[in-house]
Amino acid sequence: MNHWIIAPVILPALLAPVLAAVMRHDIVLSRVFSLAGTIALVVIALGLASLASSGGTFVYELGNWPGPFGIVLVLDRLSALMLLITSVLALIVLLYAIGSGWDKRGRHFHPLFQFQLMGVSGAFLTGDAFNLFVFFEVLLIASYGLMIFGGGGMRLRAGLQYVVMNLAGSTLFLIALGTLYAVTGTLNIADLAVKVRELPLEDAALLRVAAMLLMIVFAVKAALFPVQFWLPATYTNAPAPVAALFAIMTKVGAYAILRFYTTVFGPDVDATGSMPADWLMPAALITLVLGVVGVLGARRLVPLASFAVLASMGTLMIAISLFTPQATMAALYYMVHSTFAAAALFLLADLIISRRGDNADWLKTALPISQNGLLAALFFLVAIAVSGMPPLSGFLGKLLVLDAAQSSVDMALIWATILVTSLVMVVGFARAGSVLFWKSSTLKTEAASESSPYIEPIPTPVLPIISAAAPIVVLILLTVFAGPATNYMQATATQLFDISGYVNAVLGAN
Amino acid sequence: MEMLVASAIGVLTAAGIYLILRLRAFPVILGTAMLSYAVNVFLFSTGRLAVNAPPILTKTAESYTDPLPQALVLTAIVISFGMTAVVVMIALGAYLETGTDKIDIATDEEGDAA
Numbered sequence: 013m014n015h016w017i018i019a020p021v022i023l024p025a026l027l028a029p030v031l032a033a034v035m036r037h038d039i040v041l042s043r044v045f046s047l048a049g050t051i052a053l054v055v056i057a058l059g060l061a062s063l064a065s066s067g068g069t070f071v072y073e074l075g076n077w078p079g080p081f082g083i084v085l086v087l088d089r090l091s092a093l094m095l096l097i098t099s100v101l102a103l104i105v106l107l108y109a110i111g112s113g114w115d116k117r118g119r120h121f122h123p124l125f126q127f128q129l130m131g132v133s134g135a136f137l138t139g140d141a142f143n144l145f146v147f148f149e150v151l152l153i154a155s156y157g158l159m160i161f162g163g164g165g166m167r168l169r170a171g172l173q174y175v176v177m178n179l180a181g182s183t184l185f186l187i188a189l190g191t192l193y194a195v196t197g198t199l200n201i202a203d204l205a206v207k208v209r210e211l212p213l214e215d216a217a218l219l220r221v222a223a224m225l226l227m228i229v230f231a232v233k234a235a236l237f238p239v240q241f242w243l244p245a246t247y248t249n250a251p252a253p254v255a256a257l258f259a260i261m262t263k264v265g266a267y268a269i270l271r272f273y274t275t276v277f278g279p280d281v282d283a284t285g286s287m288p289a290d291w292l293m294p295a296a297l298i299t300l301v302l303g304v305v306g307v308l309g310a311r312r313l314v315p316l317a318s319f320a321v322l323a324s325m326g327t328l329m330i331a332i333s334l335f336t337p338q339a340t341m342a343a344l345y346y347m348v349h350s351t352f353a354a355a356a357l358f359l360l361a362d363l364i365i366s367r368r369g370d371n372a373d374w375l376k377t378a379l380p381i382s383q384n385g386l387l388a389a390l391f392f393l394v395a396i397a398v399s400g401m402p403p404l405s406g407f408l409g410k411l412l413v414l415d416a417a418q419s420s421v422d423m424a425l426i427w428a429t430i431l432v433t434s435l436v437m438v439v440g441f442a443r444a445g446s447v448l449f450w451k452s453s454t455l456k457t458e459a460a461s462e463s464s465p466y467i468e469p470i471p472t473p474v475l476p477i478i479s480a481a482a483p484i485v486v487l488i489l490l491t492v493f494a495g496p497a498t499n500y501m502q503a504t505a506t507q508l509f510d511i512s513g514y515v516n517a518v519l520g521a522n
Numbered sequence: 523m524e525m526l527v528a529s530a531i532g533v534l535t536a537a538g539i540y541l542i543l544r545l546r547a548f549p550v551i552l553g554t555a556m557l558s559y560a561v562n563v564f565l566f567s568t569g570r571l572a573v574n575a576p577p578i579l580t581k582t583a584e585s586y587t588d589p590l591p592q593a594l595v596l597t598a599i600v601i602s603f604g605m606t607a608v609v610v611m612i613a614l615g616a617y618l619e620t621g622t623d624k625i626d627i628a629t630d631e632e633g634d635a636a
């Protein structure tokens with residue numbers, strides 16, 4: 013048994029209380045330890061990813077109780093990949109929070125941040141459905157604290173809305189788990205996979221109810237239509253580094269759908285069959301359309317970014333709901349891309365807001381900001397990535413999704429939706445970029461006679477700009493090394509659909 | 523017995539959902555509390571209802587009740603307790619900051635606040 017598997021959960025879980033109790037008055041010490049912990053998490057995630065890339069499924073039995081009786085953590089290629097995305101994103105966001113001084117605007121940023129990492133890592137590693145619920149609650153309760161970090165009336169109200177929505181979601185999660193337990197008598201994912209396939213068809217009705225309830229719960233997390241409404245208000249009002257970190261939160265929902273609806277309620281299960289895909293596909297298509305309509309209609313930059321995240325979740329879920337290994341490979345590639353693209357967008361928006369004074373992120377012309385050219389160039393790159401234009405990874409991701417949809421019966425609909433929404437997205441981002449940067453430059457020549465051509469000149473801050481550009485570097489790397497990346501993801505998808513491999517690894521000798 | 527438990531869960535859930543749909547902080551908090559009670563009772567019943575049976579399997583026991591749902595309920599109670607505390611604090615903060623306890627955020631308000 014490899015004890016490193018539990019390290020991504022233990023490390024932040026131990027670090028957070030120390031940060032909260034011992035170092036709360038010393039911001040420098042908190043920063044150093046939080047940063048060291050996150051760097052260690054990246055190293056551990058890299059180690060686990062190289063371990064998982066050997067192709068095995070590694071099981072960690074808590075308290076040495078064998079599954080399905082004890083709780084198990086399971087490391088395979090998929091969970092290793094998700095851990096790696098989480099830790100790299102966390103490092104970037106933490107650097108930005110430190111560089112921009114966001115972590116000083118309220119109290120306990122670093123402990124909350126570490127608890128959030130603990131919840132997300134646990135959710136990706138666990139091999140038990142109820143344990144997944146517990147880790148969901150851990151990451152949610154930390155996200156409540158981060159969401160209202162820094163305070164302010166509007167943020168608190170949006171935070172309250174977010175909390176209430178997730179409380180209702182958690183209740184539904186428990187009902188779904190209860191139903192699942194009542195039908196199968198187990199909550200271990202591998203054991204569920206076995207029991208669900210052995211279930212006589214006359215008992216399938218209750219199982220279908222459980223499967224659909226679970227899907228609603230995960231759809232809330234993944235912000236799918238018709239439970240997507242919380243996302244724009246939450247992301248818009250959250251502090252910028254938190255919104256960037258939340259890019260991984262929607263992926264937790266996507267991961268849970270991917271895990272549950274292949275391993276447990278896969279297309280080969282008689283009781284549920286293609287039912288999950290039949291419901292997910294229309295929801296994903298509508299989410300994508302809603303997202304781009306929001307991008308086009310947004311009057312401010314941060315809501316525009318939030319709706320772009322919504323649209324990317326739509327594209328991602330289209331790929332997932334095809335439920336074939338090829339489409340899953342495309343989904344994984346697009347998942348990595350959209351996580352870092354969203355993070356880049358929110359961090360960049362914060363840099364822009366901090367330079368525009370009273371204009372904040374309203375999409376109206378104003379005097380050009382400090383470092384106008386540099387930020388405009390970064391925005392241009394992010395816009396290319398988010399809207400899926402060549403040459404960045406968004407284009408490759410969408411191409412993979414389109415390619416995977418070729419064998420689907422809904423091919424025409426999927427192609428039409430993705431292509432048209434991409435065009436609308438380009439229009440939305442072009443409008444935002446030209447209002448923010450281009451038209452502002454023309455305004456400068458008119459205002460040149462006045463005393464100050466710039467609003468407030470700000471010296472170039474190195475760390476915030478580097479950390480805001482870091483996700484773009486990740487995207488460029490993802491584009492350049494698309495070959496090795498897709499090979500790893502192809503292997504991941506194959507492993508995910510090899511259910512007997514997963515079951516044998518977890519239940520082993522039984 | 524089954525009828526009693528089932529209707530208790532149903533009434534609690536209905537009351538909880540009604541209160542949540544009021545969209546004011548205090549009724550919503552009560553509503554989520556009601557919902558979590560309903561879920562706790564529901565989780566109990568997922569191990570099948572057995573009266574006067576111990577949750578331990580021994581050689582002498584003629585019947586036993588499933589212990590796992592009881593462990594699940596304990597976890598769920600602790601979590602919902604913590605969550606209620608958090609939501610009360612956030613609701614109080616939001617009320618003191620903005621002077622309104624409405625959960626819903628109207629679009630024009632969003633514009634004013636920015």
